[in-house]
Amino acid sequence: MTDVSAADRQQRFEALVLSVYAPLQRYLRRRTDPASADDVLGDVLLVMWRRVDEIPAEAMAPWCYGVARGCLANSARGAQRRQQLLHRLKEEAATPSADAPFSGDRVLQAALAALPEQDQELLRLWAWEQLAPREIAVALGITPNAASIRLHRTLRRLRKMLGGGKNVRLDGHLVQHQDTEAPQ
Amino acid sequence: MTSDQELRARLQGIDPMRADAGVDSLRSSSTDEIKERIMQTINQLEAPRSRTRAHWHRWQVLSAAAAAALLLVVSVAVAGSLTGGDTGGGKGAADPTTLALKVPSSSVMASCVGFQVEYLRDMPVAFAGTATSVDSDAVTLKVDRWYKGGTADQATVSRPDPQSSIALDGVEFVEGKRYLVTATDGTVNGCGFSGEATPELEKAFAEAFPS
Numbered sequence: 001m002t003d004v005s006a007a008d009r010q011q012r013f014e015a016l017v018l019s020v021y022a023p024l025q026r027y028l029r030r031r032t033d034p035a036s037a038d039d040v041l042g043d044v045l046l047v048m049w050r051r052v053d054e055i056p057a058e059a060m061a062p063w064c065y066g067v068a069r070g071c072l073a074n075s076a077r078g079a080q081r082r083q084q085l086l087h088r089l090k091e092e093a094a095t096p097s098a099d100a101p102f103s104g105d106r107v108l109q110a111a112l113a114a115l116p117e118q119d120q121e122l123l124r125l126w127a128w129e130q131l132a133p134r135e136i137a138v139a140l141g142i143t144p145n146a147a148s149i150r151l152h153r154t155l156r157r158l159r160k161m162l163g164g165g166k167n168v169r170l171d172g173h174l175v176q177h178q179d180t181e182a183p184q
Numbered sequence: 185m186t187s188d189q190e191l192r193a194r195l196q197g198i199d200p201m202r203a204d205a206g207v208d209s210l211r212s213s214s215t216d217e218i219k220e221r222i223m224q225t226i227n228q229l230e231a232p233r234s235r236t237r238a239h240w241h242r243w244q245v246l247s248a249a250a251a252a253a254l255l256l257v258v259s260v261a262v263a264g265s266l267t268g269g270d271t272g273g274g275k276g277a278a279d280p281t282t283l284a285l286k287v288p289s290s291s292v293m294a295s296c297v298g299f300q301v302e303y304l305r306d307m308p309v310a311f312a313g314t315a316t317s318v319d320s321d322a323v324t325l326k327v328d329r330w331y332k333g334g335t336a337d338q339a340t341v342s343r344p345d346p347q348s349s350i351a352l353d354g355v356e357f358v359e360g361k362r363y364l365v366t367a368t369d370g371t372v373n374g375c376g377f378s379g380e381a382t383p384e385l386e387k388a389f390a391e392a393f394p395s
Contacts, residue, residue: 026201105198112198127195128202155188162186 013052017045020064023129027065030128031072033088043071062135065125069139111161119154126151280337283311283327285372304377304392309333309367312381312389315357323357325365331393339365341372364389 024044028037047067048055055063112120118140125131125139137147186194196202304310310332313325322342327334357363362381366373379385 030199030201108194109198112195123195127192128199155191158191159186 009052013049016048016052016055016060016064020048020061023061024064024068027068027129028072030124032075036075040068040071040075043075044068047071056138059135059138061129062125062131062138065129065131065139066141069121107162111158114161115154115158119150119157122147122150122154123158280326281335283334283336283339285339285341285367301388301392304366304388307332307366307368307373307377307392310365310389310393311339312362312364312386313339314362315359318357318359325363328362331389331395333367 024041025037028040028044031037032040044064044067048064051067112123115123122136122140125136126133129139131139133148133151134144136151137144140147142150310330311327311334312329312331313327315323316326316338317324322340325339325341327336327338363379364381364385365378367378372378376385
């Protein structure tokens with residue numbers, strides 16, 4: 001145990017909460033329903049409090065995402081929660097995102113969903129949480145080098161799945177991928 | 185072939201939280217509640233470390249687990265601790281004499297020594313009292329027993345500045361509860377040397393300060 005004072009700890013914790021609270025909430029709500037997100041947020045904050053001395057100053061948010069990821073997995077392990085989630089997912093599956101503004105969204109969603117969960121998380125951290133590879137490394141507990149390589153490979157794979165703007169067959173429908181690039 | 189940045193932008197397009205999706209701001213009362221709940225949970229798990237909105241009531245670390253130590257420096261303004269006489273307040277009886285204690289700024293820290301009656305014995309000020317009022321800035325204790333070093337009827341412990349709340353860590357002041365307190369050179373001694381009047385602490389006080 002260190003000599004870090006309780007006052008110092010609390011001060012650091014409060015500063016930490018102030019800076020990562022909103023990003024953490026977003027992180028969780030991107031990955032679970034609001035009620036579960038709130039539950040898990042409590043768990044995450046508790047871990048943050050216990051381990052406030054270990055949090056790297058240069059990567060506070062990514063570190064917290066890593067914790068959140070673990071807490072989320074724990075919470076998902078609860079049988080009841082799993083049941084709720086399944087139920088929710090079924091409902092979502094029954095009502096496809098017809099209101100999605102671009103058909104390309106569905107293509108991308110399908111492609112993302114087809115990736116291994118770890119790679120999905122990598123891409124989410126990169127695109128949604130807007131982390132750099134070295135920050136992704138903190139969140140996933142891997143080396144920065146590994147994060148870079150995995151990101152590169154996953155992007156290549158995703159690109160391939162998206163077919164570079166060609167028509168993609170999805171859910172029995174032929175969907176025109178609206179590429180952002182100007183047609184060649 | 186799409187660039188990484190284009191792919192990133194496209195992925196952001198399916199971010200469920202992208203469209204100004206609201207998250208609670210930290211200012212909102214609901215998040216205050218969440219934070220408070222967390223701090224309360226923490227209190228139940230380890231040495232208490234926070235205060236509620238209505239009361240500051242953390243005082244000192246009692247838990248042996250808390251190596252982090254808080255010495256509560258008390259600037260002692262001993263008001264009439266010797267006289268106990270009538271100060272002219274005119275409430276029929278003499279106004280109570282007051283030992284005014286302060287909690288230090290949070291920078292005043294020290295490591296705790298393990299609790300020993302030997303150390304307790306050396307402390308120049310020791311008393312027992314019941315919290316008669318607890319508010320956001322001060323606690324008043326009605327002294328019912330002086331073990332050593334004073335005669336005042338009551339003692340107050342207050343925060344010297346708003347930043348020092350942390351230093352009250354560890355002991356929750358609750359109105360009506362009884363506490364055993366020691367102080368040295370204007371310093372309330374924490375580290376288990378002050379706290380709620382548990383049978384153990386009372387026994388230690390009785391042993392250290394035989395009447």
